[in-house]
Amino acid sequence: MAPSIDSADPRAVYQRIAHDLRTQILSGDLPPGSALPSETELVRRYGSSRGPVRQAISLLRSEGLIDSHQGRGVFVRQRPMTRRLSIEGVADRTNGALDSVEDVDGQLEVLRYTPTAAPAEVADRLALPEGTRVLARRFRFFVEDRPALLSDSYIPYDLVKGTPVEDPENEPWPGGMLAQLRSLGLDVREITEDVATRTPTPDELHELGLRPGIPVFDVTRTLHAADRPVATSRLVIAGDRYVLSYRIPVF
Amino acid sequence: MAPSIDSADPRAVYQRIAHDLRTQILSGDLPPGSALPSETELVRRYGSSRGPVRQAISLLRSEGLIDSHQGRGVFVRQRPMTRRLSIEGVADRTNGALDSVEDVDGQLEVLRYTPTAAPAEVADRLALPEGTRVLARRFRFFVEDRPALLSDSYIPYDLVKGTPVEDPENEPWPGGMLAQLRSLGLDVREITEDVATRTPTPDELHELGLRPGIPVFDVTRTLHAADRPVATSRLVIAGDRYVLSYRIPVF
DNA sequence: CAGTGGTCTAGACCACGCT
DNA sequence: GCGTGGTCTAGACCACTGT
Numbered sequence: 001m002a003p004s005i006d007s008a009d010p011r012a013v014y015q016r017i018a019h020d021l022r023t024q025i026l027s028g029d030l031p032p033g034s035a036l037p038s039e040t041e042l043v044r045r046y047g048s049s050r051g052p053v054r055q056a057i058s059l060l061r062s063e064g065l066i067d068s069h070q071g072r073g074v075f076v077r078q079r080p081m082t083r084r085l086s087i088e089g090v091a092d093r094t095n096g097a098l099d100s101v102e103d104v105d106g107q108l109e110v111l112r113y114t115p116t117a118a119p120a121e122v123a124d125r126l127a128l129p130e131g132t133r134v135l136a137r138r139f140r141f142f143v144e145d146r147p148a149l150l151s152d153s154y155i156p157y158d159l160v161k162g163t164p165v166e167d168p169e170n171e172p173w174p175g176g177m178l179a180q181l182r183s184l185g186l187d188v189r190e191i192t193e194d195v196a197t198r199t200p201t202p203d204e205l206h207e208l209g210l211r212p213g214i215p216v217f218d219v220t221r222t223l224h225a226a227d228r229p230v231a232t233s234r235l236v237i238a239g240d241r242y243v244l245s246y247r248i249p250v251f
Numbered sequence: 252m253a254p255s256i257d258s259a260d261p262r263a264v265y266q267r268i269a270h271d272l273r274t275q276i277l278s279g280d281l282p283p284g285s286a287l288p289s290e291t292e293l294v295r296r297y298g299s300s301r302g303p304v305r306q307a308i309s310l311l312r313s314e315g316l317i318d319s320h321q322g323r324g325v326f327v328r329q330r331p332m333t334r335r336l337s338i339e340g341v342a343d344r345t346n347g348a349l350d351s352v353e354d355v356d357g358q359l360e361v362l363r364y365t366p367t368a369a370p371a372e373v374a375d376r377l378a379l380p381e382g383t384r385v386l387a388r389r390f391r392f393f394v395e396d397r398p399a400l401l402s403d404s405y406i407p408y409d410l411v412k413g414t415p416v417e418d419p420e421n422e423p424w425p426g427g428m429l430a431q432l433r434s435l436g437l438d439v440r441e442i443t444e445d446v447a448t449r450t451p452t453p454d455e456l457h458e459l460g461l462r463p464g465i466p467v468f469d470v471t472r473t474l475h476a477a478d479r480p481v482a483t484s485r486l487v488i489a490g491d492r493y494v495l496s497y498r499i500p501v502f
Numbered sequence: 503c504a505g506t507g508g509t510c511t512a513g514a515c516c517a518c519g520c521t
Numbered sequence: 522g523c524g525t526g527g528t529c530t531a532g533a534c535c536a537c538t539g540t
Contacts, residue, residue, distance in 0.1 A: 012509060022453070038525065049511045054526085062313050062463070064450045070526045071518035082447070178501075193497040196333070197448040197466045197490040199315045202273070212313070215448045215466030215490065239448040239466065246444040246497055250429075263528060289506065300530045305507085321507045322537030 013048050017056035025065050025076050036066065036074040064213040064240070077211075083143065085237065086245040107142035113168035115157045122154045125222050125232040133157035135166065140207065147208050148241045153177065153233035159184055181223065181230055190224040195244060200236075208238045215239040264299050268307035276316050276327050287317065287325040315464040315491070328462075334394065336488065337496040358393035364419035366408045373405045376473050376483040384408035386417065391458065398459050399492045404428065404484035410435055432474065432481055441475040446495060451487075459489045466490040 011019070024030045037045065042053045057074055060066045068074040116136045123130040134154040141149040160166045165173075165180055173180045181188055196218040200210055208216070217237040222229050237244075262270075275281045288296065293304045308325055311317045319325040367387045374381040385405040392400040411417050416424075416431055424431045432439055447469040451461055459467070468488040473480050488495075 014509080040524080049513090051510055051512095055509085057526090058309075062450065063452075068526065069519085071520080071524080073519095073525060084445075188501050190501060191497075191499045193495075193499070194335075195446060195468075195495040195497070197468055199313065199464055199466065201314075213450055215450065217446075217448055244444075244446040246442075246446070246499070248442045248444070248497070248499060250439050250441060265528080291505080300532090302529055302531095306528085308507090319507065320538085322505085322539075324506060324538095 012052070013046065014052035014055035014059065017042065017046055017048075017053060018059045021056065021060060022063075022065065025060075030076050032076050032078045034076050036076070038073060062213045067211055080240055082241055082243050084245040085149075085242050086247070107145070108172045109140040109142070110137070110168050110171055111140055112136060112138035112152075113171075118154065122232060125220070126154065126156060126229050128156060135160050137168075139171070143241060146241075148238045150204070150207060150236040151233055153231060155181075155231045159186065159230065177223070177231060177233075181225075186225050186230045188223045188230065189226050192222045192224070194220040196220075197239065204236055208236070210238055210240075217242065217244065219244075263303070264297065265303035265306035265310065268293065268297055268299075268304060269310045272307065272311060273314075273316065276311075281327050283327050283329045285327050287327070289324060313464045318462055331491055332395075333492055333494050335496040336400075336493050337498070358396070359423045360391040360393070361388070361419050361422055362391055363387060363389035363403075364422075369405065373483060376471070377405065377407060377480050379407060386411050388419075390422070394492060397492075399489045401455070401458060401487040402484055404482060406432075406482045410437065410481065428474070428482060428484075432476075437476050437481045439474045439481065440477050443473045443475070445471045447471075448490065455487055459487070461489055461491075468493065468495065470495075 021030070021036060030036065036042075036057070039050060039053050039057070042056075043050055046053065057066065057068065061068060065077055066074050067077050114136055115133050117131045118126065118128060118134045120130050122134065123132060126132075126134070128134075133156075135157050137151075137153050139151045139153075140147055141151070143149075155165070163184060164170050165184060175182075178188055197215050198218055200208065200214070200216045204210070204216060205212075210216070216239050217235070219235040219237065220232070221235065222232040224230065272281070272287060281287065287293075287308070290301060290304050290308070293307075294301055297304065308317065308319065312319060316328060317325050318328050365387055366384050368382045369377065369379060369385045371381050373385065374383060377383075377385070379385075384407075386408050388402075388404050388406075390402045390404075391398055392402070394400075406416070414435060415421050416435060426433075429439055448466050449469055451459065451465070451467045455461070455467060456463075461467070467490050468486070470486040470488065471483070472486065473483040475481065
């Protein structure tokens with residue numbers, strides 16, 4: 001049904017091709033997992049050269065509708081299972097449901113676990129002078145053997161010095177960071193989160209194994225005890241694998 | 252300092268060009284607002300044809316680093332001012348800080364304001380039988396004269412029938428939806444939010460005036476009174492103009 | 503008008519997956 | 522080996538912005 005010749009349409013050829021394919025994908029004529037026609041076939045159907053056909057495919061890829069694989073073909077993207085990263089009122093303090101660790105069922109890779117001088121932004125979030133020693137930790141979490149979340153977290157070093165928290169061998173800590181802080185006698189009362197979204201950097205694209213056209217969440221989270229912030233972290237989360245879920249009480 | 256000939260590098264030419272430009276942008280050598288070299292100039296510098304040069308530019312555009320304008324040139328993107336859409340524990344019930352209206356300082360366009368039969372998903376969120384009558388409202392909010400947020404919200408129609416809420420002339424309602432519900436005698440106790448991120452649909456790209464390479468937040472929010480959900484909305488938010496800000500008490 | 507990016511053609515060669 | 526998508530060339534014409 002592809003209108004090969006249609007010079008009445010003012011849109012660019014690649015726009016029309018993209019529109020046709022998009023319509024078929026969204027209508028279910030091309031269901032998730034199915035293959036698109038090959039480039040050669042599309043060139044034949046639309047009577048165009050290969051350029052516009054590839055431009056159309058590139059557009060749909062940037063919209064996150066398709067994945068292309070060299071040597072195999074172009075396929076309608078399967079919506080991956082998304083998981084909830086929940087911050088539920090944290091009603092039960094013995095349940096560290098907050099800290100993503102549980103939800104990510106197990107696999108955790110420790111990329112960094114070292115005391116360091118707090119960079120300006122971290123010091124600011126922790127309300128400490130710049131350069132104060134903090135324990136800097138970088139984790140990568142996996143879901144179904146695929147990387148899904150990068151976490152950089154910081155705790156003032158004097159809070160953890162000489163405690164089990166200082167030892168990376170104790171990761172993953174049962175109950176997550178909330179339980180970890182509680183073991184230090186720190187009572188988290190409030191969490192602030194700033195959630196942004198953006199396209200991944202080339203590094204993140206690689207570290208999270210993202211396909212083109214997938215944005216990330218960029219979350220800045222700070223945990224506050226009664227009197228002061230006690231930890232802060234930055235999470236970069238694969239946007240196609242998580243829904244952030246909040247339950248907020250209204251006083 | 253562009254290495255014109257460097258066949259030792261295994262990366263594709265367009266990748267090298269993109270890498271060079273990206274480095275210059277991130278380092279500040281090409282500050283926000285500045286123009287990239289023209290395609291002609293890049294062709295000359297790298298000794299390639301126009302194809303790879305345009306592919307590199309397309310890549311950076313999809314990363315949200317640049318904007319291109321026909322007839323003018325390609326420019327390093329200015330990070331637009333982001334605003335906070337905050338859900339702060341809503342400590343003061345007389346302050347509708349929750350409902351984005353205030354934060355969006357004024358401009359609101361009413362696109363729809365009609366009773367209708369609740370679609371399945373909406374009925375599910377409101378815990379009502381499918382097809383129950385609801386007041387369906389669609390708004391578009393503007394920030395600095397640019398569209399920034401699309402909102403589709405639903406309230407069971409029997410809650411609003413014969414009240415001022417039913418009249419679109421009363422929008423924007425001072426204090427937002429929370430105040431609006433309060434005027435109906437409904438006491439919102441809890442808000443649930445599911446926050447996803449994705450690339451915009453072509454329609455949203457148009458309605459929000461987004462440039463390519465900008466993802467959106469896709470937020471599903473439900474407001475609960477003591478005994479039942481009383482309103483639900485879906486927000487599609489320009490990802491480059493907002494940071495969602497949460498303050499969550501830990502009980 | 504000259505210069506810019508946007509679109510398109512008609513070829514070519516390569517890397518990869520499958521059979 | 523053959524078909525797939527990935528990269529690249531060397532042209533062409535158009536639409537838009539500036540002077």
